[in-house]
Amino acid sequence: MDTSALVLFSGGQDSTVCLAWALSRFDRVETVGFDYGQRHRAELAARPVILRGLREMFPAWASRLGDDHLLPLDTLKAIGGSALTDDVAIAMGESGLPTTFVPGRNVMFLTAAAALGYRRGIADLVGGMCETDFSGYPDCRDETVQATAKALSLGLARPIPIHTPLMWIDKAATWRLAEELGGEKLVQLIVAETVTCYQGDPTRHNWGSGCGVCPSCELRAAGYERYRAT
Numbered sequence: 001m002d003t004s005a006l007v008l009f010s011g012g013q014d015s016t017v018c019l020a021w022a023l024s025r026f027d028r029v030e031t032v033g034f035d036y037g038q039r040h041r042a043e044l045a046a047r048p049v050i051l052r053g054l055r056e057m058f059p060a061w062a063s064r065l066g067d068d069h070l071l072p073l074d075t076l077k078a079i080g081g082s083a084l085t086d087d088v089a090i091a092m093g094e095s096g097l098p099t100t101f102v103p104g105r106n107v108m109f110l111t112a113a114a115a116l117g118y119r120r121g122i123a124d125l126v127g128g129m130c131e132t133d134f135s136g137y138p139d140c141r142d143e144t145v146q147a148t149a150k151a152l153s154l155g156l157a158r159p160i161p162i163h164t165p166l167m168w169i170d171k172a173a174t175w176r177l178a179e180e181l182g183g184e185k186l187v188q189l190i191v192a193e194t195v196t197c198y199q200g201d202p203t204r205h206n207w208g209s210g211c212g213v214c215p216s217c218e219l220r221a222a223g224y225e226r227y228r229a230t
Contacts, residue, residue, distance in 0.1 A: 002027040005124040005163070006117045008109055009033055009068070011046035012196040013208070013220060014128030014166055016189075017174055019054070020181040021165045022126045023061040030066040030120060032113050036105070037077020037085050040200025044070070046193055053189045058182060067120075071112050076102055083198065090198060090214055098135050098215060100198055106139035107148055114152045114160050126163045133170035133223065135215050142167050171223020172230070196220050 005022045009015045009031035022029045033047050047068070055062040076085060083090045083099040093099045106129060113125050129140045138144060145162050152160040166174055178186050190208070197210030197217050207224035210217040 003124070004028040004030070004122045005126050006113055006120065006122045007031050008113055008125065008127040009047060009051075010128075011043035011050060011194060012128070013190050013194045014130065014174060014196070016050055016194050017178045017181070018126050018128045018165055020061075020178065020186055022163075023054070023058075023064050024181055026124070027064060028066050028122075029064050030069065030122060032069040032071060032116055034071050034073045034109055034112065036073040036075075036102070039084060039086070042195040042197070042200035042202070046195045050189065050193050053193060057185050057189065069116060071116065073108055073112060076105060076108065079103070097137070100135065100215070101137050104139070106137075106144070110145070110148050110162065111152065114156060117160075118156055123158060124161050124163060126165070128166050129164045130166040130169070130174075132166075132168055133174075133219060135219075170226075171219050172226035175224055175227035176230075 003026045005026040007015065007019045007022050007029060009019055010033060019031060031051065033044060035044060051068060055065060080086050082088065082102045084102055088099050091099050110125060110127065117123060117125060129145050131141045134140050142164065145164055149160055149162040169177065175187065178190055194208060198214040199211045201211035202209050203211065205212060205221065207221045210220065212221065
């Protein structure tokens with residue numbers, strides 16, 4: 001029996017590694033992205049470029065890589081208050097979380113993905129959530145993800161496994177996993193095409209494009225340096 005998975009694919013480093021992970025394990029893989037009113041469109045623009053690169057560079061994966069979907073979730077923009085959706089400075093907020101935190105984002109993403117998967121005949125979801133080397137978002141924690149999986153399984157009356165291959169590894173290990181999955185070709189595709197910068201800055205660095213100073217860029221750059229040093 002063929003296996004299938006739906007990957008939450010943003011166009012960033014982590015979701016690209018998760019997509020490669022899924023392509024190495026499932027017979028059919030589809031992808032879903034979300035337009036939630038984010039301030040920059042760089043990640044969304046990167047998605048088709050990365051998908052095309054994967055198909056061209058990895059013929060064995062190309063046959064497994066199915067449809068891509070883009071869902072609007074502009075409720076998050078309407079709620080607002082985040083540095084990722086509004087003109088808000090990136091800083092530590094009064095709640096103890098960075099202003100880049102978008103409340104409920106991952107729970108909404110997983111719920112929408114599960115509903116799409118239901119219609120597509122896909123139960124397994126794959127996401128890049130991680131609580132090892134991250135910005136402290138509570139909806140990235142394993143406890144949150146597994147609680148969401150349980151709620152979705154109950155609500156859809158079927159098991160909804162949520163796979164998080166990056167949950168317990170740091171950014172250096174994420175780069176290393178990319179190499180294990182797709183060799184230097186995949187590492188270079190991630191460097192060249194993925195976007196993780198909160199500002200969507202196109203400035204080039206040896207680890208990819210970004211402003212170099214936002215928390216996401218700092219995590220990515222430091223992880224790349226540790227990865228290359230080993």
